Amino acid sequence: MSLQLLLTIAGMVVVTYGIRLSFLVFGHKLSFPAWLSRALHYVPAAVLTALIVPMALAPQGAIDLSPGNAYLPGTLAAAAVAFFSRHTLAAIISGFVVYGLWRWLS
Amino acid sequence: MSPRLPPLLAGARDSLPMLVGAAPFGVIFGTLAIATGIPAWATLALSALVFAGSSQFVAVSLIGSGAALPVIWLTTFVVNLRHALYSATLLPYARHLPARWRWSLAFWLTDETFAVVEHQLRQQDNEFDGAWYWLGSSLAMYGNWQLWTIIGVLLGQSVPGLADLGLDFAMVATFAAIVAPQLKKRPVLVAALQAGVVALLARELPFKLGLMLAALAGVAGGVLAERLATSSKSEMKETT
Structure with a gap:
């Protein structure tokens, strides 16, 4: 477990620092393709949604749309508040309140 | 007072809104990592050595689910690749700096410091002050992130059983709160929908490979939707 974690972090450091160094240190040998900068624009939304959807719709592995799944209303509440207010922290707290109430009531 | 101090402090001061914005995420990250079962040393190492918030969150989620x-x-790599774009954009302001400066400033390059520094350096031409300003923003963001991570770790350790209280939900809520405002743009909405559907369908693939598939599908969907939108706009212009 410990060695695995050490390798995980070491790899993440190499990858992240490498990306950050790319142009600042080796800039004269590189060029940034336009299609890539376009594609990068969609990475955060794609990756985060890919993480959210299975956790919200199938927290135990199987798709669960029953009232017993508090993740779904909680996630929807957080998303709705963020969508309309753009206030990240308020959205997280609202999501938590709905999630907590839902679990408590059901 | 050293002439280097004013630009250093100005860089830190201009990053203040970003420091406040990052604080809750630092706490949530630290708490969540501990609740996921990641030891304190590894949690602190992620913040101190990787220093890239969104990829740290994603890593906690992946480590927790036993990804390869x-x-x-x-x-x-995919989540942090946008930093290459920042690295390229800031190069004109760093070209004249000695290598040790470029290696250091690169290590601390984040979304926040990029936004602050790029905005400032575009309007000024004093190269030397620029580097100290950049360093000021970098160090402020770095110190801030370490501080709030430590507080999160302490919180996670002092309240055992946080995971049972539904702390894993904090991650979903945090991600949803970050993504939702971006969905007002049509191509981003397409990217998110496509990524979400693929992630759901591919969720049982081993080693969390479904995440990579979903991310690629989402990005492809976004790029395609953007291209379709711009080509239909130019068609409309031609017909009217």
Whole structure:
């Protein structure tokens, strides 16, 4: 477990620092393709949604749309508040309140 | 007072809104990592050595679900690749700096410091002050992130059983709160929908490979939707 974690972090450091160094240190040998900068624009939304959807719709592995799944209303509440207010922290707290109430009531 | 101090402090001061914005995420990250079962040393090492918030969150989620090492590394690469764009954009302001400066400033390059520094340096031409300003923003963001991570770790350790209280939900809520405002743009909405559907369908693939598939599908969907939107706009212009 410990060695695995050490390798995980070491790899993440190499990858992240490498990306950050790319142009600042080796800039004269590189060029940034336009299609890539376009594609990068969609990475955060794609990756985060890919993480959210299975956790919200199938927290135990199987798709669960029953009232017993508090993740779904909680996630929807957080998303709705963020969508309309753009206030990240308020959205997280609202999501938590709905999630907590839902679990408590059901 | 050293002439280097004013630009250093100005860089830190201009980053203040970003420091406040990052604080809750630092706490949530630290708490969540501990609740996921990641030891304190590894949690602190992630913040101190990787220093890239969104990829740290994604890594916690992947480590918690037993993803394979290459999947974690590849996801980190995809999530952090945008920093290459920052690195390229800031190069004109760093070209004249000695190598040790460029190696250091690169290590601390984040979304926040990029936004602050790029905005400032575009309007000024004093190269030397620029570097100290950049360093000021970098150090402020770095110190801030370490501080709030430590507080999160302490919180996670002092309240055992946080995971049972539904702390894993904090991650979903945090991600949803970050993504939702971006969905007002049509191509981003397409990217998110496509990624979400693929992630759901591919969720049982081993080593969390479904995440990579979903991310690629989402990005492809976004790029395609953007292209369709711009070509239909130019068609409309031609017909009217």
